[in-house]
Amino acid sequence: MPPKTPRPGRDGAESLALQAVAIIVGDDELLPRFLAFTGSGAEDLRHRITDPDFLGAVLDFVLENDATVQTLAQAAGVAPEAVSRARAELPGMPVDWSP
Numbered sequence: 001m002p003p004k005t006p007r008p009g010r011d012g013a014e015s016l017a018l019q020a021v022a023i024i025v026g027d028d029e030l031l032p033r034f035l036a037f038t039g040s041g042a043e044d045l046r047h048r049i050t051d052p053d054f055l056g057a058v059l060d061f062v063l064e065n066d067a068t069v070q071t072l073a074q075a076a077g078v079a080p081e082a083v084s085r086a087r088a089e090l091p092g093m094p095v096d097w098s099p
Contacts, residue, residue, distance in 0.1 A: 010052070013089035017055035019076050020062050021045070030068065037061045056090035063087060 024030045025045070035041065038057050040048070048054035062068045062083055073080040 010089050013059075013086035014052065014055050016072070016076055016078070016083065016086045017058045017090065018049070020058050020072050021049065021055075023072055023075055024058070024061070034058075034061050037064070053091050056087065056092035059083060059087040059090065060092070 024034045035045075038044075038054075038061065040054075044054075062072050069080050069083050072083055076082075
């Protein structure tokens with residue numbers, strides 16, 4: 001089955017970033033790396049989960065590692081390139097990623 005296309009725009013980007021949060025939080029290796037990458041603590045994660053800037057940082061973290069991009073893309077059922085497109089919809093500095 002071909003990858004689905006995520007919802008366009010900011011809502012779709014936020015939805016994909018929230019899926020990334022679920023993957024990160026559920027992974028014993030990714031979570032500490034994410035917290036160190038963002039300088040966040042568990043409390044920050046709870047309080048900023050709906051902040052578009054924070055969700056942009058989530059996708060920045062994902063885009064730093066090809067394996068993490070692939071994991072998110074597979075879990076969300078989207079093409080890996082969709083992660084980069086979603087990042088561009090959120091505030092902050094996008095990461096230049098290509099497969």
